[in-house]
Structure formats: structure tokens, C-alpha cells
Amino acid sequence: MILEDMSLIRATALSHFPELVRERMREHKLLLVQEIAEDVRNLVILADRRRLKQVLFNLLSNAVKFTESGGVRIEIGPGQSQRTMRFRVLDTGIGMSPEQLSRVLSPFEQGDGSITRKFGGTGLGLTITQRIARTLGGDIAIVSAPNAGTTVTLSVARNLTKLSSAA
Numbered sequence: 001m002i003l004e005d006m007s008l009i010r011a012t013a014l015s016h017f018p019e020l021v022r023e024r025m026r027e028h029k030l031l032l033v034q035e036i037a038e039d040v041r042n043l044v045i046l047a048d049r050r051r052l053k054q055v056l057f058n059l060l061s062n063a064v065k066f067t068e069s070g071g072v073r074i075e076i077g078p079g080q081s082q083r084t085m086r087f088r089v090l091d092t093g094i095g096m097s098p099e100q101l102s103r104v105l106s107p108f109e110q111g112d113g114s115i116t117r118k119f120g121g122t123g124l125g126l127t128i129t130q131r132i133a134r135t136l137g138g139d140i141a142i143v144s145a146p147n148a149g150t151t152v153t154l155s156v157a158r159n160l161t162k163l164s165s166a167a
Contacts, residue, residue: 009049011040011085014076020053021060021072028064031071040078045085045158051132052156058129059089059152066150067093079155084138087154096144104142105130129154 018032025032056074063072070092079086096104105126126140133140137157144150 008044008046009052011036011043011045011076014052014056014087018060018074020057021064024061024064025072028067030064030067030069033071033073035073035075035077037075037077040076040085043085043158045156047136047156051136055129055132055136055154056087056089058125059087059154062125062152063089063091063093063150067091070149079138079158083158084155085158087156088151089154090149090151092149095146095148095150096142097146101142101144105140 014036018034022032060072060074072092073088073090075086075088075090077086077088078084126142130140133154133156138155140155141153142150143153
């Protein structure tokens with residue numbers, strides 16, 4: 001996979017990405033909470049804007065698709081190392097069993113057949129998301145439990161700099 005649209009993206013500019021799914025959230029009457037950690041507000045990340053947008057859209061879309069009540073939260077913060085930035089999407093949706101979770105990153109796999117019948121999809125979204133995350137120098141991690149929602153953490157290489165407060 002080739003990164004094409006490399007550009008500087010200010011962390012606070014990423015706050016508009018949830019707009020991509022806001023209409024669906026209104027239809028489902030879901031609450032959206034967004035938090036950008038103070039220590040990343042002045043960071044600028046060098047990344048492929050289109051690919052990062054695609055990944056965040058997929059994660060938010062999945063969260064909305066599998067959440068019937070409650071809400072979705074997106075958190076933007078520092079990663080586990082100084083070289084990564086973290087995007088965490090948490091939902092109050094249907095969640096996944098350990099067995100479903102073990103298959104969800106495999107191509108053409110979903111939690112189980114009933115998921116495909118009820119919610120649709122091809123089972124490629126998270127596989128592609130993981131591939132893009134790795135191309136961006138990071139990865140995704142998923143934590144979930146049935147009826148307890150899902151948390152997907154995307155890490156991307158920072159390749160970034162800190163802006164002065166005058167910028």
C-alpha cells in the first residue's frame with residue numbers, strides 16, 4: 001500500500017472526523033463524545049490524510065453500526081511510546097465474544113453469520129483498517145465483550161512536531 005497524500009495535520013483539526021458519521025448517529029439517537037488530550041493539542045502529525053480519514057471513518061462507522069443505544073466516544077491522545085499517537089473509539093454496542101474477536105481481523109470474516117444478516121458488510125473493513133494502520137507506522141488493538149461494547153485503539157507513527165503556541 002502506498003501513502004499518497006502526505007500532509008501535516010494538526011491534532012485539533014482531527015476533531016472534524018466524527019462529522020462523517022454524525023447523521024447516522026442522529027438516526028440511531030446515539031450520543032457522540034470526543035476528547036483530545038491536552039498534551040497532543042499542539043502536535044502536528046505527518047500522515048496520509050486520506051488514509052487516516054478512511055481508517056477513522058471505518059472505526060466510527062462500525063461503532064455506530066453495532067451500537068443500538070448509548071453512544072460512541074473518540075479519544076485522541078499520546079500513544080504508548082513517544083513515537084505514536086493514539087485514536088481510541090469506544091462504543092456501548094453489542095460487543096464480541098473472545099471467539100468472534102479472534103476472527104474479526106481475518107479477511108471476509110465477521111463475528112458470525114447472524115452479524116452479516118443483521119448488519120451487512122463484507123468482513124473486510126477491519127482487515128483493511130489494520131493494513132492501513134500498519135502502513136501508517138502503527139496498528140490496531142481491539143478489546144470487547146458481549147453486550148459490553150467494543151474499544152478499538154488505533155496507533156499511528158507520530159512523525160510529528162510540536163507547534164509553538166503562536167502558530
